[in-house]
Amino acid sequence: MNKDEVAQILNEIGTLLELKGENPFKTRAYVNAARTLEGMTESLEKVVTENRLGEIKGFGEALQDKITKLVTTGSLPYYDELKASIPPGLLEMLGVPGLGPKKVKALYEKLNITTLDELDAACKAGKVAGLDGFGEKTQQKICEGITFRRTYASRHLLSDALVLAEPILDSLRSHPDVIRCSTAGSLRRNKEVIGDIDFLASSKNPTAVIEFFCQQPGILNTSAKGDTKASVILPGGIQADLRVVSDSEFPFALAYFTGSKEHNIVMRQRAINRGLRLNEYGLFRSDVETRDPLLLVPCKTEEEIFAQLDLAYVPPELREDHGEFLAAEKNEIPRLIEWTELKGSLHNHSNWSDGRNSLEEIARHMSDLGCAYWAITDHSKSSPQANGLYPERLRQQLVEVCKINERFAAEANEFRLLTGSEVDILAGGKLDFEDDLLAELDVVVASIHHRFSEGEAETTKRLIAAAENPYVHMLGHLTGRLLLEREPYKVNQHAVIDACAATGTWIELNGCPDRLDMDWRLWHYATSIGVRCVINCDAHRLESAGFLRLGAGVARKGWLTKADVINTLPLPDLMVELKKKRGKTG
DNA sequence: GCCGTTTTCGGCCCGACTGTTTTCAGTCG
Numbered sequence: 178m179n180k181d182e183v184a185q186i187l188n189e190i191g192t193l194l195e196l197k198g199e200n201p202f203k204t205r206a207y208v209n210a211a212r213t214l215e216g217m218t219e220s221l222e223k224v225v226t227e228n229r230l231g232e233i234k235g236f237g238e239a240l241q242d243k244i245t246k247l248v249t250t251g252s253l254p255y256y257d258e259l260k261a262s263i264p265p266g267l268l269e270m271l272g273v274p275g276l277g278p279k280k281v282k283a284l285y286e287k288l289n290i291t292t293l294d295e296l297d298a299a300c301k302a303g304k305v306a307g308l309d310g311f312g313e314k315t316q317q318k319i320c321e322g323i324t325f326r327r328t329y330a331s332r333h334l335l336s337d338a339l340v341l342a343e344p345i346l347d348s349l350r351s352h353p354d355v356i357r358c359s360t361a362g363s364l365r366r367n368k369e370v371i372g373d374i375d376f377l378a379s380s381k382n383p384t385a386v387i388e389f390f391c392q393q394p395g396i397l398n399t400s401a402k403g404d405t406k407a408s409v410i411l412p413g414g415i416q417a418d419l420r421v422v423s424d425s426e427f428p429f430a431l432a433y434f435t436g437s438k439e440h441n442i443v444m445r446q447r448a449i450n451r452g453l454r455l456n457e458y459g460l461f462r463s464d465v466e467t468r469d470p471l472l473l474v475p476c477k478t479e480e481e482i483f484a485q486l487d488l489a490y491v492p493p494e495l496r497e498d499h500g501e502f503l504a505a506e507k508n509e510i511p512r513l514i515e516w517t518e519l520k521g522s523l524h525n526h527s528n529w530s531d532g533r534n535s536l537e538e539i540a541r542h543m544s545d546l547g548c549a550y551w552a553i554t555d556h557s558k559s560s561p562q563a564n565g566l567y568p569e570r571l572r573q574q575l576v577e578v579c580k581i582n583e584r585f586a587a588e589a590n591e592f593r594l595l596t597g598s599e600v601d602i603l604a605g606g607k608l609d610f611e612d613d614l615l616a617e618l619d620v621v622v623a624s625i626h627h628r629f630s631e632g633e634a635e636t637t638k639r640l641i642a643a644a645e646n647p648y649v650h651m652l653g654h655l656t657g658r659l660l661l662e663r664e665p666y667k668v669n670q671h672a673v674i675d676a677c678a679a680t681g682t683w684i685e686l687n688g689c690p691d692r693l694d695m696d697w698r699l700w701h702y703a704t705s706i707g708v709r710c711v712i713n714c715d716a717h718r719l720e721s722a723g724f725l726r727l728g729a730g731v732a733r734k735g736w737l738t739k740a741d742v743i744n745t746l747p748l749p750d751l752m753v754e755l756k757k758k759r760g761k762t763g
Numbered sequence: 764g765c766c767g768t769t770t771t772c773g774g775c776c777c778g779a780c781t782g783t784t785t786t787c788a789g790t791c792g
Contacts, residue, residue: 310782458778
């Protein structure tokens with residue numbers, strides 16, 4: 178069993194223990210261990226074999242034993258028994274807003290409710306309101322929560338949230354009573370999938386700001402409205418929360434509500450270690466919780482809060498407790514990539530395969546946007562569903578691209594279309610085109626579009642074989658995942674990354690809102706062994722050029738800098754890099 | 764279940780909000 182599978186089981190044990198009413202700190206020990214595994218770059222099997230699990234913080238005797246069993250035997254009797262003791266429907270009930278482990282447990286024990294449907298029926302029959310600790314309002318809220326979950330997914334793509342959040346943010350900033358305003362939460366951290374949208378504002382007149390917020394266009398429903406906080410539902414069922422604080426509290430509240438939760442726990446602990454206390458209201462010279470303004474360590478910005486805790490500023494994207502504290506202590510937080518540093522995309526489609534626009538349209542549009550280059554990498558012949566090109570048509574396309582580039586040159590426009598292919602990786606790792614054809618192309622992206630259900634070993638082998646081809650510049654969308662829709666195919670990503678490092682193959686960060694693949698959690702490892710990134714649009718229409726910005730946002734979560742990303746290079750330098758792996762010069 | 768120049772036991776981040784209570788438990792972030 179690999180480490181992702183083990184992590185998933187540890188997470189599930191944590192949830193099951195919560196439902197059993199176990200000690201919450203025991204629960205947390207399992208969840209923390211799962212997170213540690215997810216962030217681990219070494220092979221878990223190797224660590225287990227070498228008996229080094231105990232060296233990892235948070236892995237005591239019990240966890241070492243359980244993890245070892247899972248890795249070596251693929252099963253864990255403790256987990257099986259735990260799982261068998263709890264009806265599976267209870268896990269689903271936890272997803273209803275307002276229902277936590279204690280309430281779910283009570284519903285199960287007192288009313289024998291084990292599924293969402295039974296819960297819905299019990300609420301409608303008025304049985305839930307009579308339970309201790311429940312009442313009419315709780316019953317009604319549960320009913321609404323079930324309906325909400327059925328109507329809308331509770332998780333949303335980052336891009337969908339950004340489109341809704343940005344106009345509201347602009348609007349709030351323009352309000353005369355708003356002093357400072359920002360998004361917070363997972364949206365500010367550029368998480369690829371978010372739960373809700375958080376806004377934070379500072380003002381001397383919170384009521385007016387709250388009122389203004391609740392009147393923003395597009396709001397479907399106002400679910401809560403108080404003096405300093407309001408929640409509304411936006412189109413698509415996305416919940417948006419606004420909190421209003423005083424301007425002196427703003428930096429503390431911003432840091433607090435930006436999270437992540439894991440990052441905040443370490444920040445608080447650092448404060449405690451320095452005889453201070455950190456919460457959303459301030460940083461206080463006190464060893465007990467307080468909001469006494471006389472004890473406040475004044476900070477005007479988040480930068481100053483970090484400085485008080487002997488840390489360099491940590492950009493929001495890095496606040497995941499994924500190594501940012503170690504780096505910030507040593508003042509080694511990198512200058513992260515900005516999307517404006519990208520010069521073009523190296524994986525895109527035209528109407529020659531499954532894209533919408535002609536080569537000429539694409540070239541004009543991307544040139545007008547200020548791009549220096551744009552590669553056309555239409556599908557290859559084994560993707561007939563995407564109208565993949567046969568060698569003959571691809572060679573015709575090269576002639577067309579050449580003509581367009583000549584026209585641009587005649588106009589003294591330095592923009593260039595690059596030729597290319599998104600070549601299918603077939604069974605066994607063979608590519609859909611012969612090497613002599615690939616050698617004629619400026620850019621070759623190799624991607625998997627078939628045989629998703631092959632085993633991990635086989636898929637890994639295919640990707641490594643593609644990386645070993647001297648004409649393949651980069652691997653496209655490494656796991657094939659579609660966020661909130663399709664699971665990634667099984668692949669040992671670390672092994673593929675290692676192969677890319679060994680062969681000088683780049684890895685794509687696909688900027689499509691539902692891909693954002695390879696995942697940000699793996700880039701720190703990839704760049705640490707010398708793998709470079711290409712942030713691509715995988716554009717099928719002109720508007721997809723905006724995916725450069727989205728991709729760069731998520732790239733920042735992976736600690737990527739301008740130097741790590743190939744398509745920040747100007748055209749002449751890019752052309753040099755494109756020839757390196759093929760052993761040519763200049 | 765983990766952890767330890769306060770410790771091998773007794774902590775583990777902590778405040779707001781909600782609803783149910785009439786002082787607090789549960790949930791959420």
